[in-house]
Amino acid sequence: MIKRLQSLKRSIRNYRILPRLVCLCCAALVSACATDTAWVDNEEAVIETAGPAKLKQIVAMQDRLDKVGGKLLIDNADLCRKQFRNLLGFSVANKYTYSTDMASLAAQTYGLDDRLQIMNVIPGSGAQRAGLQRGDILLRIENRPVPQGIHAERDTVAMLSPMISKNKSLNLTVLRNNARKNVSVPLTPACGFRIELGQTGNVNTYSDGSRILVTQGMMLFAKSDENLAYVISKEMAHNVLGHAKTLQNTRAATTLIDNLLHTPPRSIAGTTGLKPMPKKFDIDADTLSLAMALRGGYEIDDATRFWKRLAYRFPATNARNYTALHPATSARLEAMPQSITRIKAIDKRRKALAKPK
Structure with missing residues (x-):
């Protein structure tokens, strides 16, 4: 797992923009x-x-899921090795x-x-x-x-x-x-991930290693396409890093996604069987997702503010909220500005090297 993460980080440092x-x-x-x-x-x-x-x-x-998710899936293909x-x-x-x-x-x-x-x-x-x-x-x-x-x-x-x-x-x-x-x-x-629309108003997203589900509530909360890109790329990063499998969350997440695709959902009890994301996993996924969002053509300067707003409005006290499954809010928000600065610097160097001499 450590070697894989190191390899992915090297890919982030040396990434190139792919055809859309x-x-x-x-x-x-x-x-x-x-x-x-x-x-x-x-x-x-x-x-x-x-x-x-x-x-x-x-x-x-x-339409928004297709447009925003599509850009992210194609421009990050080289990071989705097993899911390509x-x-x-x-x-x-x-x-x-x-x-x-x-x-x-x-x-x-x-x-x-x-x-x-x-x-x-x-x-x-x-x-x-x-x-x-x-x-x-x-x-x-x-x-x-x-x-x-x-x-x-x-x-x-x-x-x-x-x-x-x-x-x-x-x-x-x-x-x-x-x-x-x-x-x-x-x-x-x-990236071969299916991006689904969940039939519920709670503000959350889920991933099971091969699929990503964004609820209707999250679609409304993520008002701009950039905000939605932060949300989708975060779940893409979890899938790429194999977090659901490592946490043994795959079966529970798959069942939940299946349920939330139905109208009305067969089960909206929330996150039964899902284990909360450890701090290290969440920070690693944040770092990779920021690079993915930038690769997809989305600015990432507002990412910290977006996640802070989400955590404030939908705290972990409600088990159905996003923050309940991603509880390391303070650590994530503290690490994010430095990650944004580093990733933008990498992007600037890449663009300079890509200029014709």
């Missing part, structure tokens, strides 16, 4: 029926419960992506039916370079028909897995404006 490529994230845009309320500073940010407002809120949250994958650069949905009471509204608003439709194309990805657009309907991949119906997303991912491992690009046929269009989509080196 991104993965296929089958969007789990499930409508929540919860009545949770999340607080942002002194303002009350309501999680919508039904109707068009709920649908728009969910889609907007998923070649992936595509768009998210998809059909009418079955939503709960029964929202399916007809989703069909009316976005024209969704049994077929998978592209909902979001990540800027800088192979999908964007190939010209894919929001609203394109997937018809064929490598001349194989794309699955349709209730399990279309799951079955499409299963179909893609062997293709992605053997090819550098994939040939897709899409339907756009009632006309078929053939495109070749370059595959993207990226």
Whole structure:
């Protein structure tokens, strides 16, 4: 573990910015029926419960996860050694992506039916370079028909897995404006983490080594994309450093993430079975996550203030709060400014060396 961390730190010191490529994230845009309320500073940010407002809120949250998470996944590919994958650069949905009471509204608003439709194309990805657009309907991949119906997303991912491992690009046929269009989509080196939207209003994030879940409450609290980048990159760092496995948290975290994907969640009891993050693990993850956020193009000067605000507003006295699972708040906040200064200095030297002579 020590050797691995030292190797990762050397990678941080000598990192280079990678091309902005991104993965296929089958969007789990499930409508929540919860009545949770999340607080942002002194303002009350309501999680919508039904109707068009709920649908728009969910889609907007998923779009932010795709955009911010996509940049972080692709620009940190060389740090995700065991989790490295070649992936595509768009998210998809059909009418079955939503709960029964929202399916007809989703069909009316976005024209969704049994077929998978592209909902979001990540800027800088192979999908964007190939010209894919929001609203394109997937018809064929490598001349194989794309699955349709209730399990279309799951079955499409299963179909893609062997293709992605053997090819550098994939040939897709899409339907756009009632006309078929053939495109070749370059595959993207990226961290192979799935970033999910949790159907609960508590302000927290979870990772199980292969997935990251950001709750709706955290989405509202992380008002800017930079704030959201701090949150996602922190869980990416925990995954890269293998913290869930080391703490024997993997099973509990996986179960919790599975539960929070449902509408309403099957269990929102909080963090049953999860062990709090030790101080050293949290500080190591903070350091790596700050470098990851910067690599993704996000400024990190506000990181200390963001985490301080989160700890103040949502203290560890509530077991469902982020701080309860990351209790070393004082040590983290004390170490963070020095880490920010060091990482920014590394970035400045890298840019100077990259300038043409």
